[in-house]
Amino acid sequence: MSFRNFKMVGYVVYGRGSFNQLDEILAPHRKPARPGDGENAPMIFLVDHFFEGKPLVERIPVRGNDKVMFVDVTYEPKTTYVDSLAQQLKDEFGGVSGVIGIGGGSTMDLAKAVSLMMKNPGSSADYQGWDLVKNPGVYKAGIPTLSGTGAEVSRTTVLTGPTKKLGMNSDFTPFDQIVLDPELTAGAPVNQRFYTGMDCYIHCIESLEGTFLNEFSKSYGEKALQLCRDVFVNRDGWDVECDDKLMMASYAGGMSIAYSQVGVAHAVSYGLSYLLGTKHGIGNCIVMNHLEEYYPAGVKEFKYMVEKNNIDIPAGICKGLGDEDFNKMINVSMGMKPLWENALGKDWEKIMTREKLRALYEKL
Numbered sequence: 001m002s003f004r005n006f007k008m009v010g011y012v013v014y015g016r017g018s019f020n021q022l023d024e025i026l027a028p029h030r031k032p033a034r035p036g037d038g039e040n041a042p043m044i045f046l047v048d049h050f051f052e053g054k055p056l057v058e059r060i061p062v063r064g065n066d067k068v069m070f071v072d073v074t075y076e077p078k079t080t081y082v083d084s085l086a087q088q089l090k091d092e093f094g095g096v097s098g099v100i101g102i103g104g105g106s107t108m109d110l111a112k113a114v115s116l117m118m119k120n121p122g123s124s125a126d127y128q129g130w131d132l133v134k135n136p137g138v139y140k141a142g143i144p145t146l147s148g149t150g151a152e153v154s155r156t157t158v159l160t161g162p163t164k165k166l167g168m169n170s171d172f173t174p175f176d177q178i179v180l181d182p183e184l185t186a187g188a189p190v191n192q193r194f195y196t197g198m199d200c201y202i203h204c205i206e207s208l209e210g211t212f213l214n215e216f217s218k219s220y221g222e223k224a225l226q227l228c229r230d231v232f233v234n235r236d237g238w239d240v241e242c243d244d245k246l247m248m249a250s251y252a253g254g255m256s257i258a259y260s261q262v263g264v265a266h267a268v269s270y271g272l273s274y275l276l277g278t279k280h281g282i283g284n285c286i287v288m289n290h291l292e293e294y295y296p297a298g299v300k301e302f303k304y305m306v307e308k309n310n311i312d313i314p315a316g317i318c319k320g321l322g323d324e325d326f327n328k329m330i331n332v333s334m335g336m337k338p339l340w341e342n343a344l345g346k347d348w349e350k351i352m353t354r355e356k357l358r359a360l361y362e363k364l
Helices: 016-029 079-095 103-119 188-208 215-232 240-259 264-276 280-288 298-307 323-334 337-344 356-363
Strands: 009-012 044-048 066-071 098-103 139-144 158-160 166-170 175-179
Touching: 009 016, 009 240, 016 098, 016 139, 016 175, 044 103, 044 166, 079 103, 079 158, 098 103, 098 356, 103 158, 103 175, 103 280, 103 298, 188 215, 188 240, 188 264, 188 280, 188 337, 215 240, 215 298, 240 298, 264 280, 264 323, 264 337, 264 356, 280 298, 298 337, 323 356
Parallel strands: 009 175, 044 066, 044 098, 098 139, 139 175
Antiparallel strands: 158 166
């Protein structure tokens, strides 16, 4: 039997105010643009467009010809967007010292993907799958401003391509550095904070009830689940401790699925975001609302958290879709084989037929 030898993030700094160390963290990774050239190749800061004009931007340690680029994450990252950003940087600078993602899961995924595409030929769509990336990217760092996705620790960068929604899953994908500063998540919109927090909660339920579970995954998953409950079940109101706990829940939840996998909610929500552009966190919530058959206790607790936190989960988003639309979603979802196998076992295709999946989409 061979055990998975999995790549983790290179360096982690955690703590309130740790963002202030970014300048000294990046300094050793600045590379000369060309031999003998006085100017360094730039650090590229990809920042969620939510922060345009906000105080955080003034704190970014811009040096020399560094560039801050506000990225549009209204929708989840597309391979075409990744390719255009990477090409823009190659045209403008030739090479760069590194790519730093500051934002939620989509921004961090963009940073990972752009870093990889600075050093790998072709389109990012060519690398959607498992272990297709051949070359390390440029230096990359992730700085979450929302907690829950686990994008800061995962070995994937989830992208919507021309034919599928699938990550660039590889050992070259994890960040070299992450900066976990809970201060940066203060003031996040309440609904958004809940949806990304539930992404973490759902990771944990899927991991802990999956067939791939081992003690490594279980240790992280149980801790992340406890932290999610502390935040969304056991408290009334939000305080700074919630930001601290949810940031660590996100990290631990991401570590839990690194050695196992997610399950039904994620597999189904990938189809929604591919066809309808539904954002990942909210997509998982829409699906989780209907998964009593697979995760009865988790769904019951999920519905309690939705009610307690006064959150609206959209309904009826698949109304009016035709056969062709349903087939596109089913094809994307059925392509997530490791997720289905983790959820339902090796014979998953006998359990989750196209007809059964169609009936599930029709409820959403």
